[in-house]
Amino acid sequence: MDILTKIIADKYKEIDLKKSLIPTKQLEASVLFDRATFSLAKALRSSQTGIIAEHKRRSPSKGTINQNTNVGQLAIAYQKAGVCGMSVLTDIKYFGGSLEDLQLARASVAMPLLRKEFIIDEYQILEAKAHGADVILLIAAVLSKDEIKTLSELAKSLDLDVLLEVHNEAELNKSIMPSLDMLGVNNRNLKTFNVNLDTSKSLSKLIPDDFVKVSESGISTIEAIRDLKQYGYQGFLIGECFMKTANPGRSAMEFIQKL
Template sequence: MNILDKIIADKRKEVDLKKSIIPKSQLEQSVLFDRTGNSLAKALRNSTTGIIAEHKRRSPSKDTINQNTNVGLVARDYQNAGVSGMSVLTDIKYFGGSLEDLLLARASVMMPLLRKEFIINEYQILEAKAFGADAILLIAAVLTKAEIKTFSEFAKSLGLEVLLEVHNQEELRKSVMPSLDMLGVNNRNLKTFEVSLETSKSLSIQIPDDFVKVSESGISSIEAIRDLKQYGYQGFLIGENFMKTDNPGKSALEFIKKLN
């Protein structure tokens, strides 16, 4: 069993437990549930940098990245730095995140927030809405075509945007559908954790222009972004590069100044 299979197996148990404790009706009564979201796709299209800055404490590939952050402060600093949006990891066991991180980020900023999670159930999409997300991540590697359709359409019905993540041509082929807003290419192989920007480059021509193209993982230089922009990418998800420093917001600000 590879790490992705382990994460999904644990996620199913976690979601079943949550559903037994907090009913859907309680999520739907959240004060944030009727909130009108901010468009991440629009922010990326209108941005000169397209950076989605991530809040990530640790990961299975790097273990501890930064355990000493205040997510609200990081969110404000990211917003002041001029990022297009923020990705908030909410997985507890493998990434050290939580839904409370999403809630604190929402309380701190107006910019679009992406709930980054291993979504395998509609219940998690309700959670995303209830805790203040503007967009959700769906991972093609762990979902069937029917699930991608069902989950993305459900998200849209709640006013959430959808970023669909692929790793190869096979995943992309099953994923293109009108209920998506953004198509992301993860440059990290989720089974081996090897990273190559060539993944984004090779798949770019196969992504229809209707979708905002987002490149994820392994982006740590100005040159990489300038290079990927030539392939039609408008969004760039950056996590470790900022989070591994003592001041993620300051790192993002310096990066964006150089990029501009």
């Protein structure tokens, strides 16, 4: 069983447990549920840099990345650095994140926050909204076309932006629909964890211009971003490059100043 299959199998169990503990009515009654959201797609369209900085403690491929950050303080530092938005990992078992991380980031900053999660159920979108997210991630590799449609349309009805992530042409072809705002190309193969920026380059011409193009994973240099911009990318999701340093906020600021 590859790691992605394992994560999704565990995710079904996790959601079943959560549904038994916290009913959807409780999520919808959250003080954050009715707040006006910030659009990441709009922020990326008007930005010169397009950086989406991530909070990630660990990953299945890299192990521990950084266990020493306070997510609220990091959100403030990222905002000062000039990022367009922040991605917050909320998977606990494999990435060491939580919905509380998302809530703490929301309490700290007024910028777009992406709930980075393996979303397979409408319940998780209600959770995202209830904990202060502005954007959800959908991963084409684990969802059918109908599921992408159902989940993305629910997100849009809640005023959330939708970032749909693909890894290849087949995933992209099944995914293009009006209820998406951004199409992200993950340069990391989720089965082997190998990274290749050519994935973003080869898929760029197949993404309609209606969508903001986002390149994800393996981006660690100014040159890579300048190169990808020539292929129409306006967003760049950067996690480990900042998180593996002692001061991710300062690393982000130095990186953006060079851009």
